[in-house]
Amino acid sequence: MTEPTEFVQSLDRGLAVIRAFNADNPELTLSDVARATGLNRASARRFLHTLVELGYVRTDGRLFALRPKVLELGYAYLSSLSLPEVAMPHLEQLVEKVHESSSVSVLDGDEVVYVARVPTRRIMRVSIAVGTRFPAYATSMGRVLLAGQTDEWLDGYFANASLSRITANTIVDAKRLRAELRRVRRDGYALVDQELEEGLRSIAAPIRDGDGRVMAAINISAHASRATLESMRENLLPPLLETAAAIEEDLRATR
Amino acid sequence: MTEPTEFVQSLDRGLAVIRAFNADNPELTLSDVARATGLNRASARRFLHTLVELGYVRTDGRLFALRPKVLELGYAYLSSLSLPEVAMPHLEQLVEKVHESSSVSVLDGDEVVYVARVPTRRIMRVSIAVGTRFPAYATSMGRVLLAGQTDEWLDGYFANASLSRITANTIVDAKRLRAELRRVRRDGYALVDQELEEGLRSIAAPIRDGDGRVMAAINISAHASRATLESMRENLLPPLLETAAAIEEDLRATR
Numbered sequence: 245m246t247e248p249t250e251f252v253q254s255l256d257r258g259l260a261v262i263r264a265f266n267a268d269n270p271e272l273t274l275s276d277v278a279r280a281t282g283l284n285r286a287s288a289r290r291f292l293h294t295l296v297e298l299g300y301v302r303t304d305g306r307l308f309a310l311r312p313k314v315l316e317l318g319y320a321y322l323s324s325l326s327l328p329e330v331a332m333p334h335l336e337q338l339v340e341k342v343h344e345s346s347s348v349s350v351l352d353g354d355e356v357v358y359v360a361r362v363p364t365r366r367i368m369r370v371s372i373a374v375g376t377r378f379p380a381y382a383t384s385m386g387r388v389l390l391a392g393q394t395d396e397w398l399d400g401y402f403a404n405a406s407l408s409r410i411t412a413n414t415i416v417d418a419k420r421l422r423a424e425l426r427r428v429r430r431d432g433y434a435l436v437d438q439e440l441e442e443g444l445r446s447i448a449a450p451i452r453d454g455d456g457r458v459m460a461a462i463n464i465s466a467h468a469s470r471a472t473l474e475s476m477r478e479n480l481l482p483p484l485l486e487t488a489a490a491i492e493e494d495l496r497a498t499r
Numbered sequence: 500m501t502e503p504t505e506f507v508q509s510l511d512r513g514l515a516v517i518r519a520f521n522a523d524n525p526e527l528t529l530s531d532v533a534r535a536t537g538l539n540r541a542s543a544r545r546f547l548h549t550l551v552e553l554g555y556v557r558t559d560g561r562l563f564a565l566r567p568k569v570l571e572l573g574y575a576y577l578s579s580l581s582l583p584e585v586a587m588p589h590l591e592q593l594v595e596k597v598h599e600s601s602s603v604s605v606l607d608g609d610e611v612v613y614v615a616r617v618p619t620r621r622i623m624r625v626s627i628a629v630g631t632r633f634p635a636y637a638t639s640m641g642r643v644l645l646a647g648q649t650d651e652w653l654d655g656y657f658a659n660a661s662l663s664r665i666t667a668n669t670i671v672d673a674k675r676l677r678a679e680l681r682r683v684r685r686d687g688y689a690l691v692d693q694e695l696e697e698g699l700r701s702i703a704a705p706i707r708d709g710d711g712r713v714m715a716a717i718n719i720s721a722h723a724s725r726a727t728l729e730s731m732r733e734n735l736l737p738p739l740l741e742t743a744a745a746i747e748e749d750l751r752a753t754r
Contacts, residue, residue: 250549252549254510255509255510256553257510258513258514259513263572266575269579270581290505294505294506295510298511299607313607313612314572314573314575314576315614315629316518316630318570318572318574319573320518320519321520323521336618352566352568374629375570375571
């Protein structure tokens with residue numbers, strides 16, 4: 245479909261300028277933006293001034309920062325999905341019941357992206373917002389989403405995957421991971437024990453569309469000090485599966 | 500700063516293509532996108548295919564839809580603010596205490612934009628997500644943010660403002676609104692009674708930066724059936740002001 249000649253390089257570069265801003269670098273000079281994007285100063289200036297004119301960036305003449313209008317872009321995506329809206333009330337009920345945080349995510353490339361989240365009210369909560377990305381292989385939702393792909397897709401995934409150790413527990417052996425994905429497929433859930441973060445356990449289940457394809461995953465995460473693997477299987481898995489089923493039913497009703 | 504000759508039209512158009520997608524139109528054909536953006540078909544095709552190649556849009560050959568990568572753009576903004584992160588635990592404690600939803604927003608042009616929100620667990624909750632925009636004049640947070648502007652800024656605002664009736668209660672008279680803003684400035688809070696939506700009341704207070712400038716607003720919203728104006732002033736205002744002060748203190752500590 246896409247012919248290389250049709251590629252609009254200016255759009256690519258402009259989006260890269262937006263992505264140059266982040267938590268560590270909320271305010272950037274022209275030189276900072278040029279460095280972060282690989283653009284020369286003249287180009288960086290053109291893109292920044294265009295974004296200022298369009299209302300996406302503000303400047304005091306020296307420092308540049310994003311403006312809230314940028315949220316409209318991410319919001320365009322979220323509002324185009326019925327999933328977050330449908331899932332939220334169910335996540336809230338689930339969190340109310342189990343007193344642990346719950347999220348819904350989708351697969352994008354080899355990463356999971358959070359599209360809905362309800363944190364628990366505990367002070368020691370895991371702080372993750374919608375839009376956050378994690379490598380799929382080390383998370384329970386990622387395992388569920390990977391397990392939902394075809395074997396052909398997984399062949400391609402493993403041909404390219406670089407599984408790196410994030411904690412002492414992370415499964416980095418492709419063969420072991422594939423065996424784990426088969427288990428997830430068979431059992432219908434994934435349980436991850438401190439593979440993404442020390443002290444964090446997470447259990448996830450698939451959310452399927454009307455054709456039975458895994459379209460998203462839902463999880464409950466808990467601190468290891470509060471939940472053993474056994475207690476998660478026993479106490480958290482049943483309400484998690486019920487919630488996934490309720491979301492699937494609502495999604496079918498909104499079609 | 501910005502010279503008209505420097506404007507990168509391709510970036511403007513590409514961002515317009517992203518914004519063409521929304522809740523009512525999550526999947527668009529090439530013709531739909533051309534119509535929504537005013538681009539001709541050849542241009543719309545170039546932008547769509549560029550976005551496909553960059554991973555922001557997916558297509559089955561006929562229909563186009565946004566992909567989760569678009570969230571990175573909005574996420575760049577949110578993560579560049581310390582405000583949402585600092586405010587969230589305080590919002591959660593406030594919601595825990597008053598059992599009503601609470602949000603934080605900033606002013607962008609003549610609109611408020613939600614940057615943090617904690618919904619209450621009630622079923623009949625108001626469903627508003629981060630990134631949502633409302634006209635400032637008809638919301639309690641908007642009134643607080645407008646009241647925080649200089650008189651000169653407000654002169655400009657009122658010169659351009661089109662105050663339209665959203666509910667029977669909406670203040671649409673500029674003189675009355677300006678008097679209300681003076682009251683908000685004097686009293687340090689805004690109370691809005693069903694001016695944005697029938698059955699919805701909201702009370703808001705300013706969040707000030709280290710120089711005393713109003714940088715954001717925090718509110719509590721409640722259904723009119725559950726809260727009288729008096730009970731909101733009596734029961735919700737004190738914890739709201741306490742929460743605003745706690746956020747201000749934390750913001751100063753993170754500087």
